[in-house]
Amino acid sequence: MITDDSALVFECSLDAPPEKVWRALSIPEYLERWLKPGDDVELAVMAAQENKSLTYHWREAGQGTAGEPGDSVVTFELTPTADGGTWFKLTHAPMAVPVAANANGASAMLMAA
Template sequence: MTDMDALVFECALDAPPEKVWRALTIPEYLERWLKPDRDLDLAVVTAEENKSLTYRWREAGQGAITGIEDSLVTFELTPTTDGGTWFKLTHAPMAAPVAANRNEPMMMAA
C-alpha cells in the first residue's frame, strides 16, 4: 500500500477532543455521526484516548475482489488553541490486491 491508496480528510471542529472522542467511541453517537451501513463491521485495532483511534472497517461491496473489502480508518484528534479539535481521518486499504500475472517467482515450501 502506498500513501496514494489512502483517502485523507482534515478539518477543524468546534468541539474539544474529548467530545469528538465520545462521538467516535460510543456506539449510539457513532451511528448518528457516521451513519454506517448495516453490512459494515467495525472493530477497534488501536486506541489512544482523546488522541487517535483506528477501526478495521469491513463491508460487503460490489467491486470487491472477494466480496469483502477490508480497510483501516484512523481518526487523529489534536487540540487547537481555541478549545476545538483538528480532525484528521485516514481511510486506507489493509492490503493491495496482487496481480495474478505478477512476474515474481513463487516460493515453494520444502
C-alpha cells in the same frame, strides 16, 4: 497497514474539544449517529489512544478473512487547537496484507529457474 498513495484523507477544524469528539467516535450509539456506517459494515477497534487517535478495521459484511477486497482501515486523529476546538483528521485506506518472506509465488519460481 496503510499505503499512503491509496488513502483518502479528510481534515478539518471542529468547534468541540477532543474529549467530546472522542466520545462521538468511541461510543457505539454516538458513532452510529455521526458516522452512519451502513448495515453491511462491520467495525472493530484496532488501536486506541484516548482523546488522540482511534483506528477501526472496516469490513463490508460477508467478506471472508482480513485483507480481502472491501477491508480497510479508518483512523481518526484528534489534535487540540488553541481555541479549545479539535483539528480532526480522518484517514480511510485499503488494508494491505504483508506478503510472507518465504512466499513462493510464480515470479519467485521463475527467477530460480
